[in-house]
Amino acid sequence: MGPPSSFRAVYKMIDDQEIDVDVYLPQPQAIATNGVINIHGGAFMLGSSDMVNKDQVQDCLDRGWIVLAPNHRLCPQVDLYDGPMRDCRDLLNWVYSGDLQDVVSSIPDGPYPLDLDHVFAFGTSSGGTLALSLGFGVPQPVAGIFDMYGPCNFSNAFWTTELPQVAAKLPPGLTEKFINQVYTEKPVPTRGGVSLEGQAPGAPNFSDPRQAFAFTQIARGTVLKAIYPKGDLDRIDPVRNISASFPPTLIVHGTEDDMVPISLSRDLYRELQKCGVKCGMEEVPEEGHTFAAKMKVGSRTWELQRRGFDFLEGLVRGK
Template sequence: MDVYLPSEDQLRKSGRKRAPVLVYYHGGGLCVGDRGWNDWVGKWMFYGAVEAGIAVISCDYTLLGPHSGEHIIDDVKDALIFIRDELNHKLDKHESTVRVDPKNVAVSGASGGGLVAYYAGIHSPYPLKAVLAMYGGGGDLLSDWYLQEKKAPFFPGMSLLPSSAPFDAILDRDPRSTPPTISVPPGSTDPALSSRHLLFVWLLQSATLVDALSGVRGASAALRALPEKGDARAHAAAENPHGKRTLPQLGVTASFPPTFFAHGTADEIVPLAESRHLSRVLERVGVECVLWEVEGGGHGFDTEGGWASSPGASDPELTRKKDEGLKRIVPWLVDHFD
């Protein structure tokens, strides 16, 4: 993990003696990416949080293939325990006198990192103050988007992938035979990682993401045979303990933290329906949540390049609304810390 501390002056202005914590999980479809503060990160979040006296902690986590969502959950729990029990001891060697408040921890994730943030909300070993999901995936893993095989091009700018072979070489390995892959930097040109950069696309195309997440081979095919509407898929998935643990919509309860969803209406990679679905699930169990639908926003709309490639970028009024919306997120977060 990388720890970004507010300055002593920023902490003093916030009126706190210790800095609340915002844990951030990177995007990359759970198959690539790393904790670096790079172009995949909405810099407004890191800068805004630190300016408000919040410590931002950007975490790596085990990537899918051959490891499963269970391994990601283990990483999430271990990191949160470290933040609570050990981080301030490590910071004693730091030149800054700023220390974190382990009783005030929130989590955030973008894209695939949103699903990791949902895991934290469900499986954290102690209560979290809030979840911030930026166009997060994993809000409805039982939809046809994930469970129906793709027979025509579906991913922006890409043809269908011609063969499963490169991806089978990743997915079919025994997890005990290889250490967890926790860091694949964006834009890496390492030939050994070329298949991994397309792994998420393959999981969508072959409709096997639920297999990879749960670690249960054939789970996706069994769920695909059931109707999308109604509760049949949810009931079937919940019968398997790995399914119930790794599909967030099956694990949320009334103890899930207050949640802010931000999702573009023009997102072609993670459908807006995901955030809409999980927000309804949370509302049904009485969890406070906000759903901000960003008109004209594509995937990664909160990053400079992501907005520039969004349909709304050519509209000054939509750009203004996007900018104004982003400005209210950090204050919302601050309000949820003690």
């Protein structure tokens, strides 16, 4: 059995640029279908919808869910709030407004009646942050969130800390003039280089200014400055936006993560608990950042992360 197939839909136009989403459909069925928005990682500067884990997509399809893997505009030409967050929120509005239903209703294999009471968000790394952003600052939040090691608590000192393990990968001779070519790309790209999730073959290509720029910011501890120079953390930080009405949330994080420390997710988990939000956290032993790219179906890691989708399914069943 090969990887699941998808088709492309445009959920947004901005300055004549199409912003699109990969739509994966489950086997045809005559019952209400849940939707899950599956957002790729890449430090908000890299990656694309192609790079989501296809085994996870298949797991959702096997549950009878429609899976939406969106592209979004990449930083730094647009900042985190006006680019990736706005695009993902516009996608959610596209779903709630009935546009997704119109698209899938035209599929000959239907029907695919969409249950708008159970639209979920899921994401890995920066995609986890974007999934969490669909729980606040929107007219109608998602019904549940599965966050895999998403960056948060941006006031923590970690976000200005240099990462020598990343700096060691950078080749000598990278200049500011070279890496800053990312600011001249037109239109603002929605697909960029490798994914930090590791799904693209090979090592980072540092002859590509975008990849060189992103890894340089990570190494220097300047990612937040690059993607959100405005600095108003109340607008973007999930930890600062938790309330009693925040959607049920499950967090999965590797205990050996040195790119987004697990302590940041623990901070988020404590805030969720303090506000009385239905929530859970799975700490995956011996796994570092981006383990979603490498895990094998049936492994201990696979079964632990899968509890995130079980958590969402339980919300449909009222558990």
